[in-house]
Amino acid sequence: MSKFSVLIANYNNGHFFEKCYQSLIAQTETDWEAVIVDDGSMDNSLEIIKKIIGDDQRVKINLNDQNRGIGYTKRKLIALAESEICGFLDPDDALTRHALEFVLKTHSENPEAGLVYSNFVRCDEYLNPLSVHKAKQITALDQSYYNFNAEISHFVTFKKKIYEKTSGIDPFLKIAEDKDWYMKMCEIAPVKYIDEDLYLYRIHDSGISTTKNSEKALFWHWVALIKMAERRNISVEDLFLQSYVPKNKYEHALNQLNHVKNSRWAKLGNKLGVFKIFKNL
Structure with missing residues (x-):
């Protein structure tokens, strides 16, 4: 069994995948597997991805029978992962060279932590760095835990045994599924922030939660918050007033x-x- 499962949900992003894959094979930690689930891509993503990975046995490709959405696809990825420590990497993004090494070390040093996460680097459409987004250590179920300002950020990794104590990623959520399960993880176990820039986040027009899709992302974030309020029996109206x-x-x-x-x-x-x-x- 590999030390780490890199989980990649693809939909029409095969043309970005080369740099994503190059960042994996450049890792200082080489004991990993990559699990890809293609969510019914309408382009030639699968052809491109298969050509890029060649005969690399560490990469496994699975297909959804039709387009199912990001929540369904990420939930499936976790079920397919063979490693105890997992993390999501979008096919249009990339990791810095020491990313897997750093998060595995932090998980080992913090066995009680469900999530381990870092800062991310905002990049242009060509993955040229623009700025760094600093994450934040979450210590309580307070305003920061709602993750309005991406206090929990890429590279987000998790222990599968702790994730399985939650209800998991909601397959209903189309966007902001990450906000939902981050909150679930914070509710059952401590989380650990690494002040390192481990993730290269590409900003482009077809990104699921950037530019033209930002309003949709905010809507689905609020769907996740309503579900959280139901779990914790708190007033979502008060939460809205406090936030806006x-x-x-x-x-x-x-x-x-x-x-x-x-x-x-x-x-x-x-x-x-x-x-x-x-x-x-």
Whole structure:
């Protein structure tokens, strides 16, 4: 059994895969397997990927019978993984040379940690570095744990035995499935942040959660948050207000509205039929 399973969900990204694969074969830790599941690509991704990997027995390719979505595909990847330590790598991204070495060492030193994660490097469409996004050590189920600002970031790796204590990746989620299972992992075990830049994150127009798809990503993030609120029996309304409306402004606006509704002029206007929507305020 390999020390590490690299899990790759592909959909129409075969044309980016060469640099992804090159980053794997360049790893200082060589004891790994790569599991690829193609989610019904409509292009020639499979042909490209097979040509790139050649006869490398460390890479295994599986196919979905049709396009199933990212949640379904990543859940399947975990089921297919043979190693105890796993991590997702998108086919349009890449790892730095010491990524697997660093995360395996950290998992070994922190046996209680369910997730181990690092910083990522934002890159242009050609994988040229632009800037570094710093992750954050999560110590409590607080605002940071909701992951609005990518406090848990690539390269995210996990112990399969701890992941299996959760309900797993939700196959229903089309985007932001990672936000969902990151929260689930934080709820059952400590997580460990490595302050290293281990992941090269390519930004391009067809990215699942970047540029033109950012609003969709935010919507599905909120779907994940609603599911979390149900698990923990907390108010998702309060969560929304805390995240999008400063509490003091919300309370001030509410007080002002109540003041208007209770004023003698508003009550007189209501009696005279001036404020037709008064009763709905």
